[in-house]
Amino acid sequence: MRSVILSFLLALSLSLGAGAARADRTYTNPDLASDAIRLEAQVKKDGMALAKKPTAQLRKEAQEALAADDAQAALKSLAGLLAANPGNAAAWLADSRAMITTGDSDETVEPGTTGA
Numbered sequence: 001m002r003s004v005i006l007s008f009l010l011a012l013s014l015s016l017g018a019g020a021a022r023a024d025r026t027y028t029n030p031d032l033a034s035d036a037i038r039l040e041a042q043v044k045k046d047g048m049a050l051a052k053k054p055t056a057q058l059r060k061e062a063q064e065a066l067a068a069d070d071a072q073a074a075l076k077s078l079a080g081l082l083a084a085n086p087g088n089a090a091a092w093l094a095d096s097r098a099m100i101t102t103g104d105s106d107e108t109v110e111p112g113t114t115g116a
Contacts, residue, residue: 047081058084
């Protein structure tokens with residue numbers, strides 16, 4: 001009986017240890033991470049001159065350009081907005097949509113795919 005209990009405890013401890021080891025894994029793509037850093041640096045470089053404008057004005061200019069289907073003008077305003085506030089998720093989303101509209105993206109992703 002004692003050996004059964006010890007075997008059970010050993011099996012239990014091994015299974016719990018294996019579960020903890022699996023939880024420590026990270027699922028990141030280093031290429032994607034470096035591309036994101038490179039994109040943010042490029043946007044900062046391109047938008048620094050525009051970053052001196054108030055963010056409300058840049059946001060308004062970008063919205064007006066997108067409403068007028070002028071993606072190039074929207075990209076300029078969004079670059080300034082992102083240079084001033086790189087944590088603005090809505091601006092990143094608008095920027096990516098404007099890039100897709102202009103065809104200014106590294107690769108085309110087919111609908112229904114992940115692009116990976």
